[in-house]
Amino acid sequence: MIVAADGSGDFTRIQDAIDQVPADNRERVIIHIKPGVYKEKLNIEASYISLRGESASSTILTYDDYARKTFSNGEPYHTFNSYTAFIGANDFTAEHLTFENSAGPGESVGQAVAAYVDGDRASFRHCRFIGQQDTLFTGPLPEVPFDRPTFGGPREGAPRVYGRQYYEHCYIEGNVDFIFGSATAVFRQCEIFSRQGKPGADTHGWITAASTPQGARYGYVFLNCRLTGDAPARSVYLGRPWRAHARTVFVDCWMGGHIKAEGWDNWSKPESEQTAFYAESGCSGPGAEPDGRVGWSRRLTKEEADSYTAASILRGPDSWNPSNVEGGNILSTVWSVAMSESFMQQYPLVSDMPFQKRRCWNYENGCILTAFEHMWRTTGDDRYLRYIQENMDLFVREDGSIDTYSLNEYNVDMINQGKSLFLLYEQTGQDKYRKAAERLVTQLKGHPRTREGGLWHKKIYPFQMWLDGVYMTSPFLAQYAQAYDEPEWFDDIANEILLMERVSRSPHTGLLYHGWDESREERWSDPVTGCSPHFWGRAVGWYMMAIVDVLDFLPEDHSQRGQIIGIFHRLSKAIVRVQDEESGLWYQVMDQGSREGNYLEASGSAMFTYALAKGANQGYLEGWALDAALRGHEGLVARYVEKDEDGSLHLNGICSVAGLGNTPYRDGSYEYYISEPTRRDDPKGFAPFVLACLEIEKRQG
Numbered sequence: 001m002i003v004a005a006d007g008s009g010d011f012t013r014i015q016d017a018i019d020q021v022p023a024d025n026r027e028r029v030i031i032h033i034k035p036g037v038y039k040e041k042l043n044i045e046a047s048y049i050s051l052r053g054e055s056a057s058s059t060i061l062t063y064d065d066y067a068r069k070t071f072s073n074g075e076p077y078h079t080f081n082s083y084t085a086f087i088g089a090n091d092f093t094a095e096h097l098t099f100e101n102s103a104g105p106g107e108s109v110g111q112a113v114a115a116y117v118d119g120d121r122a123s124f125r126h127c128r129f130i131g132q133q134d135t136l137f138t139g140p141l142p143e144v145p146f147d148r149p150t151f152g153g154p155r156e157g158a159p160r161v162y163g164r165q166y167y168e169h170c171y172i173e174g175n176v177d178f179i180f181g182s183a184t185a186v187f188r189q190c191e192i193f194s195r196q197g198k199p200g201a202d203t204h205g206w207i208t209a210a211s212t213p214q215g216a217r218y219g220y221v222f223l224n225c226r227l228t229g230d231a232p233a234r235s236v237y238l239g240r241p242w243r244a245h246a247r248t249v250f251v252d253c254w255m256g257g258h259i260k261a262e263g264w265d266n267w268s269k270p271e272s273e274q275t276a277f278y279a280e281s282g283c284s285g286p287g288a289e290p291d292g293r294v295g296w297s298r299r300l301t302k303e304e305a306d307s308y309t310a311a312s313i314l315r316g317p318d319s320w321n322p323s324n325v326e327g328g329n330i331l332s333t334v335w336s337v338a339m340s341e342s343f344m345q346q347y348p349l350v351s352d353m354p355f356q357k358r359r360c361w362n363y364e365n366g367c368i369l370t371a372f373e374h375m376w377r378t379t380g381d382d383r384y385l386r387y388i389q390e391n392m393d394l395f396v397r398e399d400g401s402i403d404t405y406s407l408n409e410y411n412v413d414m415i416n417q418g419k420s421l422f423l424l425y426e427q428t429g430q431d432k433y434r435k436a437a438e439r440l441v442t443q444l445k446g447h448p449r450t451r452e453g454g455l456w457h458k459k460i461y462p463f464q465m466w467l468d469g470v471y472m473t474s475p476f477l478a479q480y481a482q483a484y485d486e487p488e489w490f491d492d493i494a495n496e497i498l499l500m501e502r503v504s505r506s507p508h509t510g511l512l513y514h515g516w517d518e519s520r521e522e523r524w525s526d527p528v529t530g531c532s533p534h535f536w537g538r539a540v541g542w543y544m545m546a547i548v549d550v551l552d553f554l555p556e557d558h559s560q561r562g563q564i565i566g567i568f569h570r571l572s573k574a575i576v577r578v579q580d581e582e583s584g585l586w587y588q589v590m591d592q593g594s595r596e597g598n599y600l601e602a603s604g605s606a607m608f609t610y611a612l613a614k615g616a617n618q619g620y621l622e623g624w625a626l627d628a629a630l631r632g633h634e635g636l637v638a639r640y641v642e643k644d645e646d647g648s649l650h651l652n653g654i655c656s657v658a659g660l661g662n663t664p665y666r667d668g669s670y671e672y673y674i675s676e677p678t679r680r681d682d683p684k685g686f687a688p689f690v691l692a693c694l695e696i697e698k699r700q701g
Contacts, residue, residue: 005036021046042085053096056128066103067110080153083116090120098128106133120163123322128171135174138181142211166322175205182211194229194236204231208239210246219247231258240265241276252282259287281305336693342649360404366417367687400435410459412469463518468542478553494560510574514539524668532668535590541607548614576628584631597674602640602653603685613695654685
């Protein structure tokens with residue numbers, strides 16, 4: 001279902017879409033919400049609902065009820081009727097949304113809840129929670145209120161069911177007790193923003209007010225979060241106990257100078273100092289002052305801190321792991337396997353995919369067959385090997401010639417599918433595979449080149465080098481050089497990689513332009529540099545993958561190996577700088593961000609995720625690269641992986657094609673790159689996604 005405020009979807013109101021879900025629902029229902037401001041009060045009582053926005057900054061759910069507001073009978077709303085969104089069902093997920101209560105400051109309106117979450121296995125990613133006093137309530141309610149007979153609200157009189165909640169890459173804003181309640185909740189890599197409170201006050205707020213039930217092992221756990229704000233220095237407490245057994249822990253968090261040195265407040269209840277559990281470990285920043293904390297808080301030992309992981313905290317009797325949740329459904333297998341098996345079932349012959357103009361030898365085939373070789377080497381499942389051989393044998397004849405391939409085209413794209421020949425020769429010993437590989441090398445021996453030895457992209461593109469050409473040839477040649485003991489090719493490969501980077505790199509951004517024309521004759525080429533005018537994501541992605549794959553074969557003592565790793569490191573830094581902060585993905589035109597028409601593109605994002613993760617796994621890059629890869633992987637799963645009604649899995653958002661020159665003429669302009677259509681399951685995106693999953697899964701064990 002699609003909700004769009006402008007009327008272009010199935011509904012204009014989010015609640016109308018929610019109301020279509022039956023109360024006894026047991027299947028995942030995904031509601032896509034287009035950008036807009038939706039002023040409505042949500043009530044969600046059906047399980048397995050996922051709300052997906054496009055961007056938290058542009059998809060906003062807002063309302064303005066507040067505790068001091070009164071019903072028609074004169075009764076006040078109190079805290080628990082003030083919510084903007086009430087989520088009272090299990091297995092709820094939300095992504096890329098803002099939940100806002102815009103009622104105003106607490107000293108004027110009292111409590112004003114943006115989200116009231118009272119269900120088990122709830123997860124939120126890339127969401128914003130905006131309010132002032134009592135922004136986010138993590139239910140259930142405590143057993144009894146302090147100051148009146150009832151709490152009021154949608155759960156008044158209901159049994160207390162203690163649930164688990166997960167918040168990742170979220171932004172939560174408020175001042176007084178703005179994260180409060182009884183749930184076990186993990187906040188991972190979130191920003192917790194403390195707003196300025198009443199002017200002139202010594203205390204401008206408390207971040208948490210937990211009401212953890214007695215006997216619970218965990219309450220609130222903040223992992224690798226940033227505590228920021230505009231509150232004055234030393235004016236905000238980390239928390240105070242709403243109930244006596246409150247538990248709140250901060251691990252490896254950065255704390256701004258607004259945090260009070262004493263850290264924790266007992267809420268004028270000294271007896272809670274004996275029962276509450278407040279602890280920190282590994283925190284940094286001007287607000288992290290271990291020597292200044294109250295004596296009744298704790299510093300975790302390293303062993304204790306290491307036990308605080310999202311998986312262990314939230315596991316429960318059903319082994320829930322929110323890291324494996326896609327739209328709230330826990331897959332029974334890893335992503336690499338799930339996606340690969342779905343692809344093989346849907347497309348038994350990759351060259352017959354619907355977008356293919358005809359069955360032919362091409363680089364798209366090579367992409368998916370390379371991914372499936374990695375799957376076979378990882379899993380040992382011979383179905384992948386059979387798939388590769390069946391698809392290769394459509395073209396490789398007994399004499400080693402290749403059907404539909406023409407050497408005289410001198411097209412670097414035709415080399416990529418040849419990488420599977422090494423595996424097939426290794427496993428079958430059939431000489432036709434080695435002969436076919438030698439045929440492709442014959443092309444490269446006579447392939448036209450620039451003055452410095454760079455391969456032309458194609459015969460029809462004279463004196464031009466494109467970034468993707470490096471991927472099409474260099475990993476194949478590197479494997480050939482190793483497999484058949486022809487090390488002289490390694491110098492040629494190194495020259496190709498280093499030359500391409502030298503002629504295409506922008507010193508201002510560190511990124512690489514899509515193409516370079518040595519002759520400067522093409523209309524798209526800069527008359528001084530010869531470069532095309534923009535940084536196309538997938539082109540840079542091809543180049544990144546080329547390097548990490550070549551390094552699998554390039555000897556450690558090769559004179560230019562260190563330089564290649566060095567430029568890979570430098571380019572990786574530049575790529576991470578333009579990663580979209582909210583989604584974790586990369587834009588089609590990399591440096592243009594949210595410029596009109598630009599979009600987050602799946603294939604380039606998958607390539608960067610793969611290259612960064614593999615670079616980190618191999619030791620070429622440091623932890624920052626793995627962090628970026630994890631965010632990229634998560635963004636791809638959240639935004640572009642889709643499950644159809646028949647159970648098949650797909651990857652959407654893949655740019656169909658982009659190039660330079662030819663007819664009709666492709667001028668390399670911004671308008672050109674954003675004009676190319678997108679499609680699902682194209683191997684240019686699907687295969688790098690599988691490879692990225694494999695690298696991520698290595699780290700996850």
